[in-house]
Amino acid sequence: MIFKWHMLFLILLVLPVKDAVAMKQDYCAQGDGSTVLLLVDRTSTFDEQDKINFANGIDALFKQLQTGERLIIHTLTGDFAGSKKIFDACRPGCMEQGLVSGLFSQCRGSTAMVDERKYIRDILTSVKPMISMQEKYPNSEIIETIAFMMQEYEHRKPARLIIFSDMIEYSRLAKFNHLQEKNIPVLLDTLDSIGLIKPMHGVEVEVFGFGRDHSVQRTGLKALQKHNIEQFWHAYFKRSQATRFHLGRELNF
Secondary structure: OHHHHHHHHHHHHHOOHHHHHHOOOOHHHHOOOOEEEEEEEOOOOOOHHHHHHHHHHHHHHHHHOOOOOEEEEEEEOOOHHHOOEEEEEEOOOOOOOOHHHHHHOOOOHHHHHHHHHHHHHHHHHHHHHHHHOOOOOOOEOHHHHHHHHHHHOHHHOOOEEEEEOOOOOEOOOOEHHHOOHHHHHHHHHHHHHOOOOOOOOOOEEEEEOOOEOOOOOOOEOOHHHHHHHHHHHHHHHHHOOOOEEEEOOOOOO
């Protein structure tokens, strides 16, 4: 037994320690390769309640992120091509290892703790303008943006799609202010035929910030309008074969 430990430490002594320490830690390699995609709607004016819901959602999301899991944040605007990526990084941390594998690991827990604090600051710095700086757009291209993002990150195979939005489409495709339940199947068939319903096998979809209109007063949706919009999105994500779909005011983890 003593001989084995002597041999182990001799091996450790001849490893290129300096190069390993100097190398930036790859936290994506510490996870299982999963990705969370967050879309933040910039087409609505947020009031205090929206800001609270958004902040609570970001807090809940961060608590759910696992070590090594990638978080990508994009804006959702009046043009799907105008969506901006504002954050893309894996959560710092070192996966648990046994004694021997831990000795050979390139990941250092003390460094990961420092990097995690920076990671949190970077997320907050990225999303703070979403609350403090309002943007105005004549349209709201939610449908095309979702389709574009699922195609853009198909290679990442997102495990979760999270959207902060009132989910009121107002574009060339549809104007949800006039959405009628009887027209939903026709609209879905049209979207399907032009490739705007992407396969979402294995993707859990969470929407928060729903239930209020586009007005400056941010009043609650009328019952019929709310019902029709809910029916559309449930049918849309069912047709995309998403694993799970939830639509609500707050993030539901």
